[in-house]
Amino acid sequence: MQRRSSLGCIVSLVVLCCASLTASAAGSSNVAGLSQWDVTSFQVNxxxxxxxxxxxxxxxxxxxxxxxxxxxxxxxxxxxxxxRLAPSDIVEVWVDGFSSSNDLNVGPTLFIGAGKNRFEQITRMSGDAWRPFVFRFADERLYGDVTDPSNRNENWRIRYPSSKYEVRRIDKAPNELLEGATLPVRISITGVDDFILKRLEVVVYRAGGSSRRGQLAITSLAPYKVFQGNRVTVQFNQALPEKDVDFFLVDPSGRESRIYPQFTNSQRDSAWFYADGDSFARSGDYQIKVVDRSVWDQPQSDAERFEYTYPQTRAIVERPKPKPTPDVCALPPCSPITFAPAPVMPPAQILPVVPSAPFTQVPILSGPPANQFAVAPQAVRPVPSQPQVSGAFTIQIAAVRSQQAAFSLMNTLRAQGYDAYVQTQGSVYRVRVGRYPTRNHAAYDATRLQQHGFDTWITTLS
Incomplete structure (x- = not known):
């Protein structure tokens, strides 16, 4: 009896140990998985x-x-x-630069992500040398206390020695920072201070490593804010098969309609379509959905949303039609309309024919030269030129002193379909868009440019 009780105690202890090991492994599974990553670096121009x-x-x-x-x-x-980013991914934003100021507290402010995501200034901290700054975003619900220096992935620790950079760990899921598939990064400095930006890099750690490969996913969609007639490009994480692949457009009401985009390359990992047709009948949040049925028992699908703005049309106001004049004879009794008799003209008088006088030739008299009595020609007064009609407008985007920066911005605007050009005045290069007859015409394109993140100023052509 004692041997059986002892054996039961041993079994109970083994079960408790296994349960505790399982619980500890489950609690640290997220941190242990940090050694497997798909790392992508985006070096910003x-x-x-x-x-x-x-x-x-x-x-x-x-x-x-x-x-x-x-x-x-x-x-x-x-x-x-x-x-696209998942809540389990990790994002690092690297900023490398310096200021000519001797004040340790001088540095720019960084705004990362859509909305009002504001973080501390980039400063020299201590010493005479500036070190790169890294802002690291991770979801605390998955990885625990992300502000703990010991809670970091192995790749980061090997790639970047901690003694050569300043780090800020921020509890924020990376997917909450995005605007579609775009991560906005704004750098600002005010007053009389300066900052020279040498490098800006975004590093994305996609969690799971090889376990996520093979699963169909839309990696990017551009542009995120779409207008009528825009070309929308969708990028996939792998090549799509030639058959059994369907694309659907989901409108704001949830109604799906099948579309047939074109592939941009022979690898079939990118496709595009135009935002036009009956499917884009109103503004709102749309989705592009792809379904891979090449493996009949394991279909895969993914979707990505974007914002579509339907063009505003002016309401047609119908002018009131004039009321018809009532006919006075529409109702009986109606007396017939009589007209006054036309006046009778008296008979024309016949005039007698008077014989004409005989023709006599007038003698030609000699006299002074013809030019003696010639009238001097009057001086022709110049007609004043018509004044130049003012009202030719253009949209100014920026005025910079760097020719390279001006033409780079011009090429960026032209790539988005705008009629951009550079106008030089002294050492200043003005980047402008379009030539418009009225300010209202220019205001329409200025609104579109502001929606794409450009600052605009409507001015006259000069």
């Missing part, structure tokens, strides 16, 4: 910025100077196409 305000210039190294003249500071935004 510093000259390809949007909405620049103030004093923004660039140099021969491709660096961007904010507040170079120490007068009004500078402000600009970068839109980084990182694709």
């Amino acid at each position: 510093l000259l390809n910025h949007y909405g620049a305000n103030g004093d923004v210039q660039s140099d021969q190294n491709g660096w961007v100077h904010l507040g170079a003249n120490h007068l009004e500071g500078g402000d600009m935004t970068y839109n980084v196409q990182v694709g």
Whole structure:
């Protein structure tokens, strides 16, 4: 009896130990999985910025100077196409630069993500050298206390020694920072301070590693804000088969309609379509949905949303039709209309024929030369030229001192379908869009440019 009780105690202890090990493994499964990643780095072209305000210039190294003249500071935004992110992913935003100020508290403010996501200033912290800053975003619900320095993935610890950078860990799910598939990063400095931006990089750690490969996913959709007639491009994480693949458009009411996009390359990992037709009948949130049925027992699908703005049309106001004049003879009794008799003209008198006098030739008299009595021609007064009609308008996007930055911004605008050009005045390069007969015509395109993140100013052509 004692042996059986002892054996039962041993079994109970083994079961408790296994249960505790299982519980500890389940509690640390998220942290243990940090060693498996699909790492993607997005090196940002510093000259390809949007909405620049103030004093923004660039140099021969491709660096961007904010507040170079120490007068009004500078402000600009970068839109980084990182694709879709999951709550389990981790995002790092790296900023490398310096200021010429000796004040340790001088540095720009960084705004990361859509909406009002504001973080601390980038400063020198201590010493004479500036170190790169990294802002690391992770969901605390999945990875525990992300502000704990020991709670970080192995790839990060090997790639970047902690003694050579400043880190800010932020409890924020990366997918909550996106605007569609775009991560906006805004850098701003005010007053008489300056900042030279040398490098901006976004690193995405997609959790799960190889376990997520093979699963169909839409990695990016551009543009996120779509207008009628825009070309929408969808990028996939893998090549799609030639058969048994369907695309659907889901409108704001949830109604699905099948579409037939075109593939952009032979790898069949990217497709595009135009936002036009009966499916785009109103503004709202739309979705593009792809279904892969090539494996009949394991169909795969994914969807990505975007915002569509239907063009506003002016209501046609019908003018009131004039009321018909009532006929006075419509109701009996009606007396017949009589007209006064036409007046009778008296008979024309016949005039007698008077014989004409015989023709006599007038003698030609000699006299002074003809030009003696010639009248001097009057001086022709010049007709004053018509005044130039004012009212030719254009939209100014930026005025910079760097020719390279101006033409880079011009090419960016032209790639989006705008009639952009650069006008030089002294050492200032003005980036402008369009030539419009009235200010109202220019205001329509200015509104579209502002929706794409550009700052606009309507001015006359000069």
